[in-house]
Amino acid sequence: MSEIVIKVKDLVKKFGNFVANDHLCFEVYKGEIFGFLGANGAGKTTAIKILCGLSKPTSGEINVAGFDAYHETEKIKKSIGYMSQKFSLYEDLTITENIRFYGGIYGLSAKEIKLRTADLLEKLNLTEAKDKLIKDLPLGWRQKLAFSVAILHQPKIVFLDEPTGGVDPITRRQFWNMIYEAAHNGITVFVTTHYMDEAEYCNRVSIMVDGKIAALDTPENLMKTFQVENMEKVFLKLARG
């Protein structure tokens, strides 16, 4: 693990008196799959929003893809991909139209869009369905497609906010294969999830409790430290305090 792509030092985010993020410190390396866990309300979404340039931190040093999260949010946005559990694709547009739209706004040329669309459709086995509206696709297909669209412009980092919510186990497995492939190609994956088996697929995992990072290590080391046999038990031990 060499190059650092996300560097967070003493990140604090306050809403009035409420401290959503309390002095977070972590680094994420290039090509890594970084699991960002925590119970609902622990402050994950707040942190992701700051990393994506959607919200300004109260204090701390934050650097994403080489850019400062205070002043260079526009540059950050160009270097990242983002996919949330909510639908990120337009339901009333077809597969091709969605790909073309997102390719276009990330500045890909018409030729590149065409090439990558063909590639992507073939890889996902969607060539025949390319003119179908998103709303007519099963949930699992949509999520796989949304992920592919999120990395269409080959970002340095891709943020996945509970990407596999509501998806069947087979599709989840396929989805994780796609994540591995992206990471193998040098895209750093920053993922939040509530499935603890998925946490075990990550290279490293951080667990947030009440706005603080309570633990950060590889899944193996975490299980060893807490002397339990799976990540679920690690999570429960930490989250219950």
Added chain:
Amino acid sequence: MRIILYLLQKEFTQIFRNKTMLPIIFVMPLVQLLVLSFAATFEMKNIKINITDNDHSSTSRALIGKFQGSAFYTIVNYSDAYKVAEKDLKTNKADMILQLPSGFERQLLKENKAKLQITINAINGSAAGLMNAYTFSIIKDFNRNLIIETYGTEMEMPIQSSTLYWFNPELNYKTYMVPGILVLLITIIAMFVSSMNIVREKEIGTIEQINVTPIHKYQFIAGKLFPFWIIAMFELAFGLLMAKIIFSLPILGNLGVIFSVASIYILAVLGIGLFVSTISNTQQQAMFIAWFFMLVFIMMSGLFTPVESMPQWAQQFNIINPVAYFIKVMRMVLLKGSGFADILIQIVSLFIYAILALSLAVGLYRKKN
């Protein structure tokens, strides 16, 4: 610029894929033009009148004959007692009562003057005023004939007036209403449809995705508003064409003037639409708020009631009412043939309005999202 083009491509695809959109663009204007123009008239026909004749003389019958012969009146009942007639008025069977007292003719012959009574349902004040005016003119006519019959010659009135109706010589209400209704149409597109479209992205959650992309807020807004600007302009052209075909709407002025003012006016309304979408989170909220603005603007605009007869404060209010400016421009240019110089105040006002509305709305949008 390229980003805006991609946004526009997406918007147009979505708008025209939406099954309710095409009817909104083509059917709604036609229906509104037809229904509103025929219904929203100030003319009164078939005034329901109850005639109580207690005189039963040749004079009273002659006067009643005048009412029978008029297209404006439908005689619903002849009664002998005023009490009966009052009942008709109370139960809405009649709009007015004409009562000729007994001795009407005798008095007229003996004293050269007689009295009759008109009772009008005045719940709708302006309608009551009209009924009174119509009735008055019939009686005036009848009076003149009486004078001719009695004295053999027409008596000269010291002051005589003759009226010329300029710009709308036939006093055609449709000619007056249609330009205003066209304004209403494009306002609906620019305010309702645009604000609901923006809020829809919030509702579905796709706006979150847009926010993490390198799309600038101004690009997003331009991509959202421009399609509706085009559609509203098209709508105006379509509406004018229909009005010309169906109502033979006179177009005295230059259409270029109309469309240049429209291009500014639509920007102003789009600004309000953007503002509405910024302060609402669901399409329902957007709809209610847009409806609120729309109702106030239209009621005050002089579309249905003349601005000149409103109280001073209401006339002042129209300084911030874009609909009022544009209705005035439409009527002046279409019916009077006014050019740029005549409507300079309206153009400048709308221009300032557009700049203010858009910059305030864009500013608020950037702050809130």
